[in-house]
Amino acid sequence: MAQRGYKVLEYDASIDKGPYNHPNICFHKKFVGLQNSDNMTTLEAIIENNELDSALPNILQIDIENAEWDIFERIDMELINQYFHQVIFEFHGCNPEEMLETKRKLEILERINQCYQPIHFHFNNHGKIFYCRNLFFSVTLEVSYLRRDMSENLMHYGYRKKGIVEGFDFPTHPANPEIPIRFC
Incomplete structure (x- = not known):
């Protein structure tokens, strides 16, 4: 940039x-x-x-090693919505085995989803990886969001159904294979 x-x-x-x-x-x-x-x-x-300047296409990128959950549990989403057209997260600690934390994190994601539409998703292949129901999952997720008022025109193209976006998605840890995405 x-x-x-x-x-x-x-x-x-x-x-x-x-x-x-x-x-x-x-x-x-x-x-x-x-x-x-x-x-x-x-x-x-x-x-x-x-x-x-809130009129400019500001981008907020957040990779704060698990602190994102505490901050976004209490932050003013309207302030972020006012100043940032895009928000890029690396979400850590997305372990579905931790039921109470999963519930809390889903509530935080719902807050983000009120203002922003996810437009890209990628599994980070460096860290704990799960295998469940013939699919691989990672506890670290990379998600790019676009402000909802800007994303409505793009959504008529639909969502990517599976796979890695060639030339865009790269493994975080090159020695580990990429984790493909499959939406059901």
Whole structure:
């Protein structure tokens, strides 16, 4: 995105500097959370401090190693809906054997689905993998969403029924095979 001329904001307190050096990338050594502190900032503060324009096609990408569930359980979805056309998640800990957590996570996904339509889904093949009913599943899911008011025109094309999108989906762990998607 930086090479295409877009401003990229990176937030991660677990590393000392951003992994990429580009004039369009601005790295902040902070976690994103529900409160402001020395090593944490809120989404509201990010929007304000970086003067995000809600009219622009902003994209929010979230890969926060299982903290996404706590944050999105309490975050203001209308704020996200106002500022971000797309949201890209890596959901961790999607273990169907954990019934109470599964119920909680489904409720959080329902909150997201009120504002956003999933447009792409990919199993992350690095981590715990299940085999059930002749299908493989991963506990880590990569999901791209588009704001519902923008996605309605696209949905008449229908959904992908199965498979890997060649040239787009790549294994997270190259030594492990890709996990195909089959919707029933």
